[in-house]
Amino acid sequence: MIIGLTGSIASGKSTVSEMLKNEGYPIIDADLVARLVVEPGSETLEQIRQAFGSEVISSDGTMNRAKVGEIIFNDPVSRKTLNDIIHPAIRQEMLKQRYELLEQGFKIIIMDIPLLFESRLQYLVDKIMVVSVTEENQFKRLVERNGFTEKEARVRINSQLPMSVKEDGADAVIYNNGSLEETKQQLSRILVNWQANSEKE
Numbered sequence: 001m002i003i004g005l006t007g008s009i010a011s012g013k014s015t016v017s018e019m020l021k022n023e024g025y026p027i028i029d030a031d032l033v034a035r036l037v038v039e040p041g042s043e044t045l046e047q048i049r050q051a052f053g054s055e056v057i058s059s060d061g062t063m064n065r066a067k068v069g070e071i072i073f074n075d076p077v078s079r080k081t082l083n084d085i086i087h088p089a090i091r092q093e094m095l096k097q098r099y100e101l102l103e104q105g106f107k108i109i110i111m112d113i114p115l116l117f118e119s120r121l122q123y124l125v126d127k128i129m130v131v132s133v134t135e136e137n138q139f140k141r142l143v144e145r146n147g148f149t150e151k152e153a154r155v156r157i158n159s160q161l162p163m164s165v166k167e168d169g170a171d172a173v174i175y176n177n178g179s180l181e182e183t184k185q186q187l188s189r190i191l192v193n194w195q196a197n198s199e200k201e
Contacts (some may be wrong), residue, residue, distance in 0.1 A: 004125030006116035010141040012176035013131040026197040028097045030113040037089040038063045044089040105200040130170035
């Protein structure tokens with residue numbers, strides 16, 4: 001079974017991902033994959049250079065994220081060009097990792113995809129687990145933990161699909177508004193319910 005783990009900014013998805021990792025579940029992390037596919041010398045990075053010019057490559061051969069961010073920030077066409085290069089590469093690498101883990105005999109694989117709904121990647125997984133939080137808590141965490149201003153926090157929350165939409169699309173929801181122990185108990189209940197233990201064949 002392939003379980004898609006998602007949430008929204010400051011919902012605590014990374015905390016749940018860490019809990020699953022500690023229980024021995026293999027995790028395919030979309031954020032790590034996104035960094036992997038643009039490593040120096042990669043085909044994806046070369047495509048980005050061809051699309052945006054050599055100034056997007058730093059002297060050490062890595063992608064200059066600040067420069068790329070600058071180019072795409074106010075330009076939807078450039079942003080689409082970048083996404084059209086990066087997203088297929090990310091999907092391909094995630095599928096490759098999934099295949100390798102299945103070959104190794106893992107029965108349950110967690111695909112940790114922050115923008116699972118936004119990128120319409122539901123077809124990659126069998127079940128979707130959403131880590132949810134009230135907007136009030138989300139806002140509080142962004143201001144306190146990340147040091148954002150109220151305006152910055154609102155912009156980030158509003159840039160993602162509302163939590164309610166993600167909850168509607170989920171097979172199970174973890175409400176991460178209480179203690180870590182409460183979150184862990186909810187996670188355990190879902191895994192038992194799905195008969196999803198972390199052992200290999």
